[in-house]
Amino acid sequence: MKQLITTFVFLFFSISVIAEDGSKLWLRAAHNNNAIISVNQKGPTLSIAQDELSTQWKGMPVQLHINKKKKEFQGRSPESYTIKTQGKNKILIESPTQQGLLYGAYHLLRLQETIGTKDELDILETPRYNYRLLNHWDNLDRTVERGYAGKSIWNWDELPGTISPRYKEYARANASIGINGTVLNNVNASPQILSNEYLQKVNAIAGILRPYGIKVYLSINFSSPAELGGLPTSDPLNKEVQQWWKNKADEIYKLIPDFGGFLVKANSEGLPGPQDFGRTHADGANMLADVLKPHKGIVMWRAFVYNPGDEDRAKQAYQEFMPFDGQFRDNVIIQVKNGPVDFQPREPFSPLFGAMQQTPVMAELQITQEYLGFSNHMAYLAPMWKECLDSDTYQQGEGSTVAKVTDGSIYPQKITAIAGVANIGNDVNWCGHHLAQANWYAFGRLAWNHELTSEEIVQEWVAQTFSLPINDEPNYLLSKTMLESREAVVNYMMPLGLHHLFAWGHHYGPEPWCNIPGARPDWMPSYYHKADSEGIGFNRSSTGSNAVAQYHPSLQEIYDDINTCPEALILWFHHVPWDFKMKTGSILWEELCYKYESGVQDTRYFQLIWDVLEHHIDEERFKAVQSKLKIQTRDAVWWMNACLLYFQQFSQMAIPFEVERPIYELDRLMEFRLDITNYENAMR
Numbered sequence: 140m141k142q143l144i145t146t147f148v149f150l151f152f153s154i155s156v157i158a159e160d161g162s163k164l165w166l167r168a169a170h171n172n173n174a175i176i177s178v179n180q181k182g183p184t185l186s187i188a189q190d191e192l193s194t195q196w197k198g199m200p201v202q203l204h205i206n207k208k209k210k211e212f213q214g215r216s217p218e219s220y221t222i223k224t225q226g227k228n229k230i231l232i233e234s235p236t237q238q239g240l241l242y243g244a245y246h247l248l249r250l251q252e253t254i255g256t257k258d259e260l261d262i263l264e265t266p267r268y269n270y271r272l273l274n275h276w277d278n279l280d281r282t283v284e285r286g287y288a289g290k291s292i293w294n295w296d297e298l299p300g301t302i303s304p305r306y307k308e309y310a311r312a313n314a315s316i317g318i319n320g321t322v323l324n325n326v327n328a329s330p331q332i333l334s335n336e337y338l339q340k341v342n343a344i345a346g347i348l349r350p351y352g353i354k355v356y357l358s359i360n361f362s363s364p365a366e367l368g369g370l371p372t373s374d375p376l377n378k379e380v381q382q383w384w385k386n387k388a389d390e391i392y393k394l395i396p397d398f399g400g401f402l403v404k405a406n407s408e409g410l411p412g413p414q415d416f417g418r419t420h421a422d423g424a425n426m427l428a429d430v431l432k433p434h435k436g437i438v439m440w441r442a443f444v445y446n447p448g449d450e451d452r453a454k455q456a457y458q459e460f461m462p463f464d465g466q467f468r469d470n471v472i473i474q475v476k477n478g479p480v481d482f483q484p485r486e487p488f489s490p491l492f493g494a495m496q497q498t499p500v501m502a503e504l505q506i507t508q509e510y511l512g513f514s515n516h517m518a519y520l521a522p523m524w525k526e527c528l529d530s531d532t533y534q535q536g537e538g539s540t541v542a543k544v545t546d547g548s549i550y551p552q553k554i555t556a557i558a559g560v561a562n563i564g565n566d567v568n569w570c571g572h573h574l575a576q577a578n579w580y581a582f583g584r585l586a587w588n589h590e591l592t593s594e595e596i597v598q599e600w601v602a603q604t605f606s607l608p609i610n611d612e613p614n615y616l617l618s619k620t621m622l623e624s625r626e627a628v629v630n631y632m633m634p635l636g637l638h639h640l641f642a643w644g645h646h647y648g649p650e651p652w653c654n655i656p657g658a659r660p661d662w663m664p665s666y667y668h669k670a671d672s673e674g675i676g677f678n679r680s681s682t683g684s685n686a687v688a689q690y691h692p693s694l695q696e697i698y699d700d701i702n703t704c705p706e707a708l709i710l711w712f713h714h715v716p717w718d719f720k721m722k723t724g725s726i727l728w729e730e731l732c733y734k735y736e737s738g739v740q741d742t743r744y745f746q747l748i749w750d751v752l753e754h755h756i757d758e759e760r761f762k763a764v765q766s767k768l769k770i771q772t773r774d775a776v777w778w779m780n781a782c783l784l785y786f787q788q789f790s791q792m793a794i795p796f797e798v799e800r801p802i803y804e805l806d807r808l809m810e811f812r813l814d815i816t817n818y819e820n821a822m823r
C-alpha cells in the first residue's frame with residue numbers, strides 16, 4: 140500500500156462530479172437513449188430486458204431471442220444465455236428463457252459501463268448455482284437483526300395496499316447481478332408470517348419481484364402448528380401437524396404459485412425444532428419437504444446448531460448432521476455457514492462441506508457485517524468468501540474445493556444453492572456505508588460465477604458505482620484499497636486465528652475480558668481465546684478438542700501440527716506459547732503486536748487513499764465515506780489497545796518499540812459500555 144503514495148502526484152487534477160446519494164447503487168447509467176431492440180416473444184420479463192436496453196444501450200441494434208433448441212444450451216441451466224456480435228450491425232442475445240435474456244441484457248449493459256464492447260462479442264454464460272438467494276434477517280416490526288442500514292425495506296404495515304417503489308428497485312438491482320430468490324424474513328421467525336394476513340403481504344411483494352425472475356421464500360418457525368394453528372403439538376410425525384403444514388403449503392401456493400420454499404432454523408439458539416419432540420433434523424426437514432414437493436418447493440435446513448456443554452462449539456454442527464447424511468428428501472438442502480463457528484472475520488471452512496456426500500449442502504455467507512464493523516467499517520468481503528469457496532476439502536481428491544462440492548460439479552446434487560445474509564435496509568444508500576454496496580454486488584456476482592476473482596468484481600463495481608474506468612489509476616487505487624480492507628479488519632480485530640473477542644451484547648467492539656457470571660460459557664470470549672500465562676489460542680488439535688479430525692486426513696495432518704498449521708489459523712487450532720517462534724522469526728507475542736499494528740496502519744492508509752481520490756468522487760459520497768473511515772481508524776486503535784493491553788497481562792511481555800503506543804488505559808476500556816443505538820460515535 141505504501142508505494143501507492145508515490146502515485147498521488149498524478150491524481151491532483153480536478154474533474155467535476157455531480158453529488159449523489161448512493162441510492163442508484165451500481166445502476167447509474169442514464170436512461171436517455173433510444174436504442175433499437177427487437178424481441179421474438181412477449182412477456183413481462185422480456186419487456187424489462189427490452190426497456191433496460193432501449194433506454195441505456197448506446198451501441199448497435201440488439202435482438203433478444205428465445206431459443207430453446209440451441210446446442211449451447213443443451214444440458215445447461217435455463218437461465219443460460221449467449222451474446223454474439225452478428226457482423227457489423229447487430230448483437231444477438233439468446234436464451235431458452237426470458238429470464239436468461241434479462242441476465243444477458245444486464246450483462247451487455249455491464250460491459251458498456253466497464254470494459255466496453257468494442258471487441259467482437261462471443262459470450263456463453265451459465266450460473267454455477269441454481270438457487271442464488273438473499274436471506275433477510277428482517278422482523279415483522281421492521282427491525283433487522285444484525286442490520287445496520289436502517290429499518291427493513293419491507294413495510295409490512297402498509298402492505299399489501301401500498302407498494303413502496305423501493306421493491307422494484309430492489310428487484311432490478313438483484314436481477315442485474317443474477318440473484319433469483321429472496322427469503323423475506325428473519326430465520327428467528329415469527330409464526331405470524333404464515334398467517335393469511337401476512338401471506339397476502341408476501342404475495343404483493345412476490346408480484347413485484349416475479350418479472351425480475353426473483354422468487355420469494357419464507358423462514359418458518361417450527362412451532363407454527365401450535366402457535367399459529369392452535370394444535371396441541373408441532374411434532375413432525377403427528378398426523379394433524381403434517382396436515383396443518385400441507386394445508387398451509389396449499390394456501391401459500393394458491394396465492395403464490397411460484398413460491399420458492401422454506402428456510403428453517405430449528406433447535407438452534409433456543410428456537411423450536413423436531414428435537415423438542417424427540418425427533419431428528421431429518422424428520423423435521425422431510426416432513427416439510429413432503430408438503431412442498433408437489434409444488435416444486437424446497438427446504439433449506441440450517442446446520443447452525445450448538446449447545447452449551449463440554450463439546451467444542453466448532454464441532455457440533457458436524458456431529459449433529461453427519462449421521463443423517465443421505466436421509467433427507469431430494470428437495471432438502473442443508474445450509475451451512477462458511478465457518479464452523481459464526482461468521483468470524485476469519486474461520487477455516489466448515490468441515491461439513493464435502494463431508495456430506497449424499498445430501499446437497501449450500502454455503503451461507505454473511506453480507507451484513509455483524510462481525511466486521513457493522514456499516515461503519517470498510518470491509519470488502521469477496522476475498523473472505525473466495526477464501527472459503529476456494530478452500531480444498533480434499534474429500535474427492537485434490538481440487539475438491541468448497542465451491543465444487545456445492546455447485547454440483549463433484550456430487551450429482553439436484554439442488555445447488557448459495558445464500559447471503561443481506562446488508563440491505565431503508566437507508567437512502569441501501570447498505571449504510573457506500574462501499575458496503577460492493578458486498579451485495581460481489582455476493583451476486585460470485586453466486587453466478589464463483590470463479591470470478593475478487594479483483595475483477597471490485598473493479599467492475601467501482602467502474603459502475605463511481606464512473607472510474609477500469610485500468611485508470613483512481614479505479615486501481617480504490618479497488619486495491621478495498622481488496623486489502625478485509626485483511627486489515629482481521630488484523631486489527633482478531634489476527635492469527637483468534638475469534639469471538641466481541642463485547643457482550645453487541646458484536647462491534649472488543650471485550651476479550653468479558654465475563655458475565657452465570658452466562659453461557661460458549662458466549663464468552665475467554666472460551667475462544669483461552670489466554671493464560673503459557674500462551675493463547677484454542678487447542679483443537681488431537682491433543683485438544685480434536686476438531687481437526689472432522690477434516691479430510693490430508694488437511695487434518697496439516698492443521699494438527701503447530702508447525703504446519705497455516706499461521707492465519709494457528710490460534711484457531713492451537714494453544715500457542717507466547718514465545719513460539721513464528722515464520723517471520725518473531726515470537727508469537729511480537730507477531731500478535733505487529734499484526735494489530737499493521738491493521739491499524741492500513742486504516743490510516745485507507746483514509747489517505749480516499750482523500751487522494753477526492754476530486755474523482757462526488758462530494759456527498761466522498762464526505763460520507765471519509766467520515767466512516769475516521770470511525771474505522773478510531774475503532775481499529777480501540778481494538779488494538781484493548782486486545783494487546785489485555786493479553787499483555789498474560790504474556791507479561793513488552794509491546795515492541797516499533798509498534799505505536801496505546802492511547803487508552805485498559806481500565807477505562809474495560810469500563811466503557813458502547814451505546815449500541817449510537818455505535819457511530821463509538822470511541823470519540
Ligand code: GCV
Nearest residue numbers: 276284285326327404443481
Ligand atoms: C439470526 C448469530 C447471530 C444471530 C443470528 C444467528 C443465526 O448467532 O448473532 O443474530 O440469528 O447467528 O445465524 O441464526
